[in-house]
Amino acid sequence: MSDYKFLQPYTFKNGVKVKNRVVIPPMTIASSLEEGSVSRDDLFYAGLRSGGVGMFISPVANVTNDGKGFEGELSVADDKYIPGLSKLADAMKKGGTKAILQIFHAGRMSDSTILRGIQPVSASAVAAPRDGMETPRELSSNEVEAIVQAFADATRRAIVAGFDGVEIYGANTYLIQQFFSPHSNKRTDKWGGDVEKRMTFALEIIRAVHDAIEEYGNDDFILGYRISPEEIESPGIRIDDTLKFIDKLSGQPLNYLHISMGNAWRKSLNNPDDDRYTIQRIKDQVKGRLPLISVGSIETPEDAEKIMDAGIDFVAIGREYLREPKWIDKVISGHEETIRYSINRDALDEIGLNPSIIEFLKGLGTELGYEGEQKGDGKSEYGVVLDS
Ligand SMILES: Cc1cc2nc3c(=O)[nH]c(=O)nc-3n(C[C@H](O)[C@H](O)[C@H](O)COP(=O)(O)O)c2cc1C
Numbered sequence: 001m002s003d004y005k006f007l008q009p010y011t012f013k014n015g016v017k018v019k020n021r022v023v024i025p026p027m028t029i030a031s032s033l034e035e036g037s038v039s040r041d042d043l044f045y046a047g048l049r050s051g052g053v054g055m056f057i058s059p060v061a062n063v064t065n066d067g068k069g070f071e072g073e074l075s076v077a078d079d080k081y082i083p084g085l086s087k088l089a090d091a092m093k094k095g096g097t098k099a100i101l102q103i104f105h106a107g108r109m110s111d112s113t114i115l116r117g118i119q120p121v122s123a124s125a126v127a128a129p130r131d132g133m134e135t136p137r138e139l140s141s142n143e144v145e146a147i148v149q150a151f152a153d154a155t156r157r158a159i160v161a162g163f164d165g166v167e168i169y170g171a172n173t174y175l176i177q178q179f180f181s182p183h184s185n186k187r188t189d190k191w192g193g194d195v196e197k198r199m200t201f202a203l204e205i206i207r208a209v210h211d212a213i214e215e216y217g218n219d220d221f222i223l224g225y226r227i228s229p230e231e232i233e234s235p236g237i238r239i240d241d242t243l244k245f246i247d248k249l250s251g252q253p254l255n256y257l258h259i260s261m262g263n264a265w266r267k268s269l270n271n272p273d274d275d276r277y278t279i280q281r282i283k284d285q286v287k288g289r290l291p292l293i294s295v296g297s298i299e300t301p302e303d304a305e306k307i308m309d310a311g312i313d314f315v316a317i318g319r320e321y322l323r324e325p326k327w328i329d330k331v332i333s334g335h336e337e338t339i340r341y342s343i344n345r346d347a348l349d350e351i352g353l354n355p356s357i358i359e360f361l362k363g364l365g366t367e368l369g370y371e372g373e374q375k376g377d378g379k380s381e382y383g384v385v386l387d388s
Contacts (some may be wrong), residue, residue: 002331002332002334002336004304004305004308004331005021005167005302005308006021006204006301006305006307006308006315007020007021007022007023007331007332008020008021008097008159009054010291010313010314012222012255012256012291013255014219014220014222014255015165015219015220016220016222016255016315018054018055018098018100019052019054019096019097020053020328021054021308021313021314021315021326022052022053022054022304022314022315022316022317022328023053023054023055023056023057023293023295023314023315023316023317024049024053024055024056024057024317024318024321025056025057025258025293025295025316025317025318026059026102026167026226026318027032027059027167027318027321027322028059028060028070028072028073028074028360029041029042029045029059029072029122029322029353029354029360030070030071030072030073030354030356030357030359030360031045031072031353031354031356031357032059032072032073032074032075034072034181035075036061036068036073036074036075036077036081036237037075037081038074038081038084038085038088039135040089040195041202041352041354042059042074042088043088043091044352045086045291045352046058046088046091046092046093047091047352048325048351048352049321049325049330049352050091050092050093050094050095050097051094051095051096051097051098052095052097052326052327052328052329052332053328054097054098054314055097055098055099055100055222055314055349056092056097056098056099056100057100057101057102057165057167057224057258057316058074058092058099058100058101058102058302059073059074059102059152060073060102060103060104060169061072061073061074061075061076061081061085061101061102061103061104061154061287061309061387062074062075062076062077062103062104062105063076063077063103063104063105063147063150063151063153063154064077064105064146064147064150065077065115066110066115066118066120066121066176067104067105067106067107067110067147067150068103068106068110068112068114068115069104069106069109069110069174069334070106070114070360071114071360072356072360076086076101076103076154076157076158077150077154079157080352081157082157082160082161083287084087084100085157085158085161085163086160086161087159087164088161088383089101089158089162089163089164090162092163092185093162093164093219098164098165098222099162099163099164099165099168100163100164100165100167100202100222100224101154101158101165101166101167102133102166102167103151103154103155103166103167103168103169103175104159104168104169104174104175104260105147105150105151105174105175105292106120106174106175107120107121107122107123107136107174107175107178107184108120108121108122108126108127108128108133108134108136108175108184108374109128109133109135109173109174112133112134119134119136119137120134120136120137121136121137121138121139121143121175122136122137122138122139122175122178122184123137123138123139123175123178123179123184123185123186123187123191123192123201124138124184124185124186124187124192125137126183126184126186126238128173128184129183129233135269137186140193141189141190142203144191146204147175148201148204148208149208151168151205151208151209152209152211152212153212153254154207155168155209155212155213155216155217156212156215156216157180157223159212159213159216159217160216160277162166164219164220164221164222165222165223165224165255166209166221166222166223166224167223167224167226167258168202168205168209168223168224168225168226168227168321169226170202170226170258171226171227171228171258171260172226172228173228175230176201176205177201177227177231177237179192179198179200179201179202179240180198180199180201180232180237180245181196181198181235181236181237182200182235182236182237183231183233183234183235183236185198195244195245196244197240199245199248202220202225202245202249203252206223206225206249206253206254209223210252210253213227222254222255222256223253223254223255224254224255224257224258224293225254225256225257225258226258226259226260227242227245227246227249227257227258227259227260228255228260229242229259229278229282230242230268230269231268232269232270236287238270239270239274239278239281241270242282243281243282243285246282246285247284247285250285250286250287251289252291254290255290255291256290256291256292256293256313257282257286257290257291257292257293257312258292258293258295258316259278259279259282259292259293259294259295260295260296261278261279261295261296262296262297263292263297264279264294264295264296264297264298264307264315265277265279265296265313266278266296270347279292279294279310279312280310283310283311283312291299291313292306292309292312292313292314293312293313293314293316294310294312294314294315294316295315295316295317295318296318298315298317298320299317300339300341301331301336301343303354304317312374320341322351322353322357323340323341323342323343323351324339324340324341324351325351327339327351345358349364
């Protein structure tokens with residue numbers, strides 16, 4: 001077996017041991033049933049990829065019905081979903097992989113077609129600055145409290161379903177980020193205002209989720225948080241705000257911080273004169289208080305090892321894990337030369353992907369890298385949204 005550092009185990013502060021540093025990041029594969037239940041395709045996708053990696057984060061699940069962001073998305077908005085989620089947790093946990101359920105609310109990134117006639121909601125009534133986006137309805141203070149509670153309820157369901165943890169999705173322009181962003185949050189009540197006040201929604205969700213873990217789970221339940229460092233719109237989130245937020249997050253009852261970028265080695269999106277790697281700046285700010293997961297255009301074992309060499313604790317491999325469900329198994333068994341870096345459309349069944357993924361990826365503005373076609377260059381992000 002090779003001696004890559006990413007194959008070494010990791011032990012969280014709560015004593016939970018993860019068998020290696022490779023993570024499958026959350027990827028919506030557009031294959032859940034229309035009302036949000038786990039489908040057989042979801043189970044096949046998960047079972048095929050589990051067993052080798054240390055942690056496997058699920059496709060995102062919406063915590064309320066109006067939080068749905070995509071067709072074919074998982075839901076955790078009601079107890080009726082628990083039996084299906086339980087099967088998904090089992091498929092993901094195979095072979096000792098830690099199974100994490102990612103939970104979110106899409107906010108203004110949804111639309112009334114996906115919500116079947118209902119207007120999307122957000123911190124304020126400001127549409128996302130993209131073609132065709134609908135203006136959301138501003139949430140009342142009581143509704144904000146109800147969404148915080150929905151994250152806690154989702155966590156209880158994840159615990160009952162047998163997941164090893166949850167990841168709060170505070171990244172990629174969805175509702176939690178909308179509350180942190182000065183573009184989408186113009187509120188003057190306790191949920192809006194200066195940078196500190198714009199953190200309130202996220203911090204309240206962390207508190208509520210942590211309380212749910214104390215009440216229904218136990219000490220070994222993992223709580224992660226995913227964040228995007230910057231937005232490009234103006235006004236928008238800038239790295240200085242994010243570093244303040246990261247400082248605050250580092251003092252929260254979290255087990256890890258997941259930094260969402262389309263390229264792990266990205267520099268500032270807004271300041272071309274800044275030559276520092278964003279991940280390095282975040283690491284310096286965290287000062288070892290929380291382990292970090294880095295993600296973005298990591299494909300080869302050498303790419304993954306470079307993340308370890310930079311002192312980052314975990315490396316997440318997304319699109320490449322869609323193409324190659326046996327990535328780490330092939331590394332461990334010494335068959336690296338057989339790792340697939342492109343796929344043939346005819347191989348979708350074999351790699352556990354539904355044809356609906358193709359249209360879904362087109363909608364996101366990204367691609368998987370098909371044989372004979374140009375492969376993703378790491379610049380086409382998770383939709384236009386990944387980096388903003
Ligand atoms: C098909 C697809 C679906 C995704 N779904 C999610 C999701 O549900 N939640 C999330 O946080 N990120 C999602 N992402 C972003 C990935 O987790 C990851 O950050 C991104 O693909 C960059 O990593 P990569 O270059 O290794 O693919 C998705 C990406 C893709 C390609």
